[in-house]
Amino acid sequence: MTPTPITLTDKFAQFEDYWNPRIIGELNDQHIKIAKVNGEFIWHSHAEEDELFIVVQGKLLMDFRDRTEEIHPGQLLVVPRGTEHRPRTEAETWIMMIEPKTTVNTGNVESERTRLDLEVL
Template sequence: MTAKAVNLADKLSTFAEYWSPKIVSQFNGHDVMVVKVQGEFVWHTHDDTDDFFLVLDGIVTIEMEQGNVTLKPGELYVVPKGVQHRPVAQEEAHILLIEPKGTPNTGDTDTAAEKVEI
């Protein structure tokens, strides 16, 4: 096995679609993903896991009934499991996500985007 660093900017340059997480690595049963976002995502809840967001580029607001959290590059927020939320980005933004392998991005496998490894 050859050790190789994952270059997130290179990975992000390989796709253009929004709201479609791409798996760039895995650890301890979790997917590490990058995603491009713009506009509003659907309101959703993850009943069994927290939702980790780290903004790499741009500005993302995590809307929740309890109040909104606005994230700039280098900032992260973890939405506690069971809390309804939706990420919103007025302009294109790039996010790093970490979640248990197989977790649907909408909280529902019927509406979730397919996750592919890049």
């Protein structure tokens, strides 16, 4: 494998739909994923996987059972395994996630929003 820089804007330009993560890279048995998100996702948790969220554009609200955190570009949020969370936005937001390859977007919840066999860009 030849290491080549990945340009985020090039990857985000390749899709428009919300809450449908794409894989843009991998390291150490994890995927680097990106997604465009807007509105409210579902409450879920991941039993075995910590998730890193990075905001590329916009603002991500992360609901926890006891409070909400805001994540802006230039900030990171790690959601530890087992922690219930609900991503949410007030407008279109572009996010990057790093998480184990085993991670399913809806975690412990099977839903019409579950996405498997993610596209690799």
